[in-house]
Amino acid sequence: MKAILIVGDGMADRPVRILKSKTPLQAAKKKNIDALAKIGISGIMDVISPGVPPGSDTAHLALFGYDPYKVYRGRGAFEALGVGVPLEKGDVAFRCNLATVDSSGRVVDRRAGRIGSAETKELAETLRRARIRGYPDVRVIVEPATEHRIAVVLKGDGLSSQVSDADPHMVGVQINKVVPRVNTPEAAKTADIVNVLTELYIERLKGHPINKEKMKKGGLQANALLFRGAGELPEIEPLTHSYRLNAAVISGTALIKGVCRSVGIEVVEVDGATGTVDTDVTAKARAAVKALRSHDLVYVHVKGTDNASHDGVLDQKIHMIERIDEMVGGIVSSVDLDNAIMAITADHTTPIEIREHTGDPVPFTMAGHGVRTDRVRCFDEVSCAEGGMNRINGVNLFPIMMSFLGRTKKFGA
Amino acid sequence: MKAILIVGDGMADRPVRILKSKTPLQAAKKKNIDALAKIGISGIMDVISPGVPPGSDTAHLALFGYDPYKVYRGRGAFEALGVGVPLEKGDVAFRCNLATVDSSGRVVDRRAGRIGSAETKELAETLRRARIRGYPDVRVIVEPATEHRIAVVLKGDGLSSQVSDADPHMVGVQINKVVPRVNTPEAAKTADIVNVLTELYIERLKGHPINKEKMKKGGLQANALLFRGAGELPEIEPLTHSYRLNAAVISGTALIKGVCRSVGIEVVEVDGATGTVDTDVTAKARAAVKALRSHDLVYVHVKGTDNASHDGVLDQKIHMIERIDEMVGGIVSSVDLDNAIMAITADHTTPIEIREHTGDPVPFTMAGHGVRTDRVRCFDEVSCAEGGMNRINGVNLFPIMMSFLGRTKKFGA
Numbered sequence: 001m002k003a004i005l006i007v008g009d010g011m012a013d014r015p016v017r018i019l020k021s022k023t024p025l026q027a028a029k030k031k032n033i034d035a036l037a038k039i040g041i042s043g044i045m046d047v048i049s050p051g052v053p054p055g056s057d058t059a060h061l062a063l064f065g066y067d068p069y070k071v072y073r074g075r076g077a078f079e080a081l082g083v084g085v086p087l088e089k090g091d092v093a094f095r096c097n098l099a100t101v102d103s104s105g106r107v108v109d110r111r112a113g114r115i116g117s118a119e120t121k122e123l124a125e126t127l128r129r130a131r132i133r134g135y136p137d138v139r140v141i142v143e144p145a146t147e148h149r150i151a152v153v154l155k156g157d158g159l160s161s162q163v164s165d166a167d168p169h170m171v172g173v174q175i176n177k178v179v180p181r182v183n184t185p186e187a188a189k190t191a192d193i194v195n196v197l198t199e200l201y202i203e204r205l206k207g208h209p210i211n212k213e214k215m216k217k218g219g220l221q222a223n224a225l226l227f228r229g230a231g232e233l234p235e236i237e238p239l240t241h242s243y244r245l246n247a248a249v250i251s252g253t254a255l256i257k258g259v260c261r262s263v264g265i266e267v268v269e270v271d272g273a274t275g276t277v278d279t280d281v282t283a284k285a286r287a288a289v290k291a292l293r294s295h296d297l298v299y300v301h302v303k304g305t306d307n308a309s310h311d312g313v314l315d316q317k318i319h320m321i322e323r324i325d326e327m328v329g330g331i332v333s334s335v336d337l338d339n340a341i342m343a344i345t346a347d348h349t350t351p352i353e354i355r356e357h358t359g360d361p362v363p364f365t366m367a368g369h370g371v372r373t374d375r376v377r378c379f380d381e382v383s384c385a386e387g388g389m390n391r392i393n394g395v396n397l398f399p400i401m402m403s404f405l406g407r408t409k410k411f412g413a
Numbered sequence: 414m415k416a417i418l419i420v421g422d423g424m425a426d427r428p429v430r431i432l433k434s435k436t437p438l439q440a441a442k443k444k445n446i447d448a449l450a451k452i453g454i455s456g457i458m459d460v461i462s463p464g465v466p467p468g469s470d471t472a473h474l475a476l477f478g479y480d481p482y483k484v485y486r487g488r489g490a491f492e493a494l495g496v497g498v499p500l501e502k503g504d505v506a507f508r509c510n511l512a513t514v515d516s517s518g519r520v521v522d523r524r525a526g527r528i529g530s531a532e533t534k535e536l537a538e539t540l541r542r543a544r545i546r547g548y549p550d551v552r553v554i555v556e557p558a559t560e561h562r563i564a565v566v567l568k569g570d571g572l573s574s575q576v577s578d579a580d581p582h583m584v585g586v587q588i589n590k591v592v593p594r595v596n597t598p599e600a601a602k603t604a605d606i607v608n609v610l611t612e613l614y615i616e617r618l619k620g621h622p623i624n625k626e627k628m629k630k631g632g633l634q635a636n637a638l639l640f641r642g643a644g645e646l647p648e649i650e651p652l653t654h655s656y657r658l659n660a661a662v663i664s665g666t667a668l669i670k671g672v673c674r675s676v677g678i679e680v681v682e683v684d685g686a687t688g689t690v691d692t693d694v695t696a697k698a699r700a701a702v703k704a705l706r707s708h709d710l711v712y713v714h715v716k717g718t719d720n721a722s723h724d725g726v727l728d729q730k731i732h733m734i735e736r737i738d739e740m741v742g743g744i745v746s747s748v749d750l751d752n753a754i755m756a757i758t759a760d761h762t763t764p765i766e767i768r769e770h771t772g773d774p775v776p777f778t779m780a781g782h783g784v785r786t787d788r789v790r791c792f793d794e795v796s797c798a799e800g801g802m803n804r805i806n807g808v809n810l811f812p813i814m815m816s817f818l819g820r821t822k823k824f825g826a
């Protein structure tokens with residue numbers, strides 16, 4: 001038995017006024033996903049807890065069976081893992097933005113005009129060469145990610161992720177001085193390091209050739225790095241141990257790749273998996289089918305539905321759902337559901353009218369050998385609520401799938 | 414977005430024999446509530462835990478999102494808060510009954526013949542003047558409530574609510590000697606204080622003019638005060654902080670007002686809200702609509718359905734449900750459900766054939782902007798069990814409502 005888990009990021013929604021109170025899932029044409037609902041069993045799922053809007057990182061921890069309230073230690077670690085920084089216990093990782101500050105130090109643009117990946121790579125190289133003074137025992141790793149994003153990891157003894165953000169999360173104000181969130185020498189030391197690095201990086205970015213060029217053209221300079229989302233590796237037993245599972249992920253999103261690496265899921269890089277609405281779903285389907293040959297479980301993540309939701313572009317959300325359906329069709333046509341279990345769901349609800357994650361449950365469907373069926377014939381928020389799986393919690397989905405793979409341990413005798 | 418929560422106390426029931434196995438909710442005419450079920454989403458809810466009969470106080474803690482198993486510290490505190498005693502951390506509060514004891518000290522009537530509020534007020538004044546000997550550091554507050562009920566609060570250092578009841582909860586036996594429930598000096602001290610007060614109050618009530626008058630007329634004297642339900646303030650974060658919520662309650666019941674005050678809900682007094690079957694539902698509807706102008710959430714509680722259930726009077730229960738329906742109609746006609754979320758439920762099941770709270774789940778319906786709908790067309794125990802919300806726990810209802818108000822915090826990033 002093999003398993004395939006497919007997640008449309010932020011795919012779930014609420015009734016939309018201009019769709020005459022249908023949801024995008026109800027409005028989209030998705031014959032392949034609906035076919036799974038017909039032959040499978042459906043339900044709704046509180047990914048974190050009823051009413052609580054999940055983050056994408058905590059949601060994925062839950063989807064892989066880990067209680068995020070117990071294991072979550074901040075987002076930074078996942079971003080760093082996602083871009084390939086090898087993280088160890090005790091390291092503290094930050095997700096940082098290249099940003100524009102004015103002459104008085106006020107943040108003008110938190111993304112330096114959404115500077116491109118090539119320029120970010122070059123600027124990151126400059127930051128990498130800067131040496132922090134006063135902390136000879138601390139090693140600073142700088143790794144460029146997509147667009148304006150840079151991962152920074154501190155390695156050394158006596159560090160802590162319990163520090164505030166330097167990023168003020170708004171424009172027109174100064175960069176925040178980072179402070180410890182708990183009264184420990186580790187948190188105090190880490191806060192000071194971040195403050196020193198922030199100053200050091202402003203100094204190194206000033207007058208950088210890229211910024212000189214931007215200034216000439218009247219563009220926004222990338223003259224500061226905003227630290228945020230301090231995180232450490234969660235202390236967990238990876239899926240390779242707990243279920244002796246050989247799993248792979250196909251995703252264009254660094255954060256998701258990072259969460260997957262943290263739980264022992266191997267990242268399969270796919271050309272054309274962009275983490276945006278332009279992603280190549282056919283390439284993803286092909287890669288999923290291929291990965292399934294050498295893995296027990298393949299997880300396929302599509303980010304575009306969430307991007308469209310945050311941007312409030314309804315047509316794009318429906319279009320992305322239809323492309324996910326295309327991808328599901330590609331996978332189903334090459335998978336023997338007599339020897340596999342296939343599940344599809346969302347990691348959270350992002351209503352197109354709200355443009356933020358909300359705490360509504362998400363629909364899910366599971367099809368394949370052994371599942372009890374129900375009367376649900378469409379995969380959407382309303383139909384799945386009538387399904388045979390009723391209402392479950394996010395952390396329950398993975399053990400249920402593993403049960404069909406015969407990989408859950410009997411409790412008792 | 415605004416929110417309205419309506420609770421019919423003990424409104425849920427089981428199939429009733431003489432209703433040909435319909436429940437009172439199924440038998441009652443309630444077009445306004447059913448209209449909400451039609452446009453909204455329904456489900457069933459285990460207010461505390463499946464099979465566990467909730468108290469009204471623990472049920473309400475759960476309905477406001479607090480885990481009663483973690484925060485509940487006894488009923489007394491809520492009764493005292495409900496009648497307006499300002500409670501502080503460390504105070505121990507009791508709900509007491511004026512009762513009748515015979516010459517050998519046996520309890521004859523636990524409610525002193527349901528003595529009226531006016532006489533209770535006068536007797537409470539006498540008790541208030543009594544000074545306890547041996548405990549100069551303890552202040553005793555005596556506050557009359559409705560009918561035979563009196564709240565007593567002990568203020569001072571080193572007190573504890575971990576003491577037993579003096580009230581034997583039956584007639585024909587002596588008043589219980591209060592004992593500590595835990596082996597601490599605080600509990601021992603508090604138990605002794607209650608025993609001393611019990612003696613002192615018997616002494617002061619003996620030969621009181623009101624009792625002399627009663628004796629003359631052959632009525633039941635109010636010659637003892639039965640202490641029970643020792644409680645302390647729960648240590649909780651009020652809703653005003655956790656959700657930055659400005660909330661009001663409309664209820665004629667001291668206990669419910671007390672629970673509301675303990676979680677930061679402002680009490681709106683309404684003339685005609687009696688906490689009995691005579692309550693003025695039109696006045697309550699008007700007050701709710703008015704309170705909604707200045708508050709984010711208004712909670713409306715109607716006690717009469719529970720009174721009718723405890724008394725086993727089926728017609729009255731059905732009648733009370735129909736009056737709640739009238740009230741709901743009054744509220745709905747003045748509320749824009751495009752900008753509000755409205756929920757209706759019961760705090761527990763009180764089957765008319767059992768006359769006590771039972772552990773059955775209660776039905777609930779939620780209507781307003783953003784809710785996903787379902788096929789449920791009637792608000793009752795059987796129909797709501799087929800609803801799109803499936804089955805939730807009591808503590809989940811409030812976060813779900815807050816999610817529609819955009820007031821739940823995202824967990825993770």
